[in-house]
Amino acid sequence: MMDLDLSAGVGELTAWLVDLESVSGDEEPLADSIESVLHQLPHLTVRRDGNAIVARTEFGRAQRVALAGHIDTVPIVGNVPSAVRDGVLFGCGSSDMKAGVAVQLKLAATVTEPVMDVTYVFYDCEEVESDRNGLGRLSRTMPDRLAADFAILLEPTGGVVEGGCQGTMKARIGVRGKRAHSARSWLGRNAIHDASEVLDVLRAYQPRQPDVDGLAYREGLNAVGIAGGVAGNVIPDECVVTVNFRFAPDMSAEQAANHVRNVFGRWEVTVVDVAGGARPGLRRPAAESFVTAMGGTPRAKLGWTDVARFDSLGIPAVNYGPGDPTQAHTRGEYVRIAEIEDCAVKMAAWLKG
């Protein structure tokens, strides 16, 4: 395999990245290549942590933007090496998100005098458990080097700016009863029957649709699990409803937990996990100019994404990158080369001011 050559076009760069396999946990060869080419760029200072790399300009500009992308992919399913047909590049990770990484690398190589400082973040293990996530690790090991006024994750968004993300919280609502033999049910209290009151609260719940930084979010509070029962001849003394609360980024994780505790105040509430959302920050100058430069109407991101890791550092963030997000994780994953080029051209123009 040839060395990584940043003078190639972004389509060729993407193909090169796809061909160097980097399934989560096996990113080292790709991280080595990326670190090596970045070290050759005199306008960047480069730091590495495991298989994550942070490269920054240090011009002392008034604003700093972070451009971030994960370098790992889901497991390969016969879709490496890459193939090009009619301007479409096929291969594992082509859309999610080696096309975005190619854009990052191209910008790093060519935008040598940006109007704002730029932090390029390449990280590992995004496609696996949250506690292995490379961006999460960087936020703990080198938060100062991630600091920025605004962050862009180059995940595939089909060319639309997706702002921030909603938070997510899981909690268990425990309903207690009293056991009895089912032939004498009146001696007990049926916790499953009583759980219908929890479900009634869920059915009657009116979720908010707040506007945050100009984007319309849409919350939801839903049962995602229910379990109860001891044996076929026993009136059950416990039923647990697991609920998932998706909350807009104007609410903190703590506020969300308190809200759920209030909604189900009559029962035992156990918060299982909670991850705060991310404000889109689209009214900050860097973000406003980015949205204008990219064109189109930004939309709110409803699912939780890694932009929330930037938010936990106080950095508003958006998703924007080449590729169709619905192609991610499929055997036939692809990206249109023209889309990668369009993204690279627009972002370079924006960074050059």
Add this chain to the structure above:
Amino acid sequence: MMDLDLSAGVGELTAWLVDLESVSGDEEPLADSIESVLHQLPHLTVRRDGNAIVARTEFGRAQRVALAGHIDTVPIVGNVPSAVRDGVLFGCGSSDMKAGVAVQLKLAATVTEPVMDVTYVFYDCEEVESDRNGLGRLSRTMPDRLAADFAILLEPTGGVVEGGCQGTMKARIGVRGKRAHSARSWLGRNAIHDASEVLDVLRAYQPRQPDVDGLAYREGLNAVGIAGGVAGNVIPDECVVTVNFRFAPDMSAEQAANHVRNVFGRWEVTVVDVAGGARPGLRRPAAESFVTAMGGTPRAKLGWTDVARFDSLGIPAVNYGPGDPTQAHTRGEYVRIAEIEDCAVKMAAWLKG
């Protein structure tokens, strides 16, 4: 160990039976002993099937009564051999139901000219899975030899006649929805939320309390299980409520299944299992004279018991025997010897007319 000697008192007989261990599946030595002593009684014809024995008088009387008892016990927990203290016999199976078996054996030996024909049934594997039950096996292999106008199971009832038993049925009520990502819950339909309507039906259900053959039964329809959920971020497309219907013996198993299908007509109903109840038949001549002879006020049996196996052969049945039923299956299981004697005396007097 001495041979089984039916000239002994019922207390001694019970102790002998307790001391010959017969945990379910290991009843052969005890079945051998019982078969052997019954063969020595000229007024009985004896048949054996596995570890079950059926011994009958054949006097051509107008009425026939079956006296039945299981000879197996739950596992021993340091409570064999038996011990007697202050007129109380302790030991595994003393109450459930070797005292009853002792009464059967004593009656078989001493009531040589009963006013009605008598069928003595000793069977195995009552304390384990239903499909191993010896009485169930006999009802398939020799239904003619079980035929009777009335049956008495000598299970411990604390000296009260317990009539018939209620049936029991288990069914699954399936609620369907439509999956969606929980961040966009409005694109799906939450089957757990919709299951609250099933629970509402259960909460509103008014169970019957019918009088059957003079005994007051009390039905019940209850959730005994609920399960739903795909993953923490998915609106679930299925929720299953498992219900248990306990129905009075004026309703057949088929009628019970149809009733549950009607009650939950809006959903998918799958009958998991159903076992019909047993009418007490207390208005039949043999039963009426039995209740009068034993004294006390008979009560309805609400839980399902082996009397239902007689009912499936068209034979009304009751439970009546020495011992406190709440002692069954405990380490400290016991039976008062005076109770065994009282039962044997009363039943002998009744059979002699």
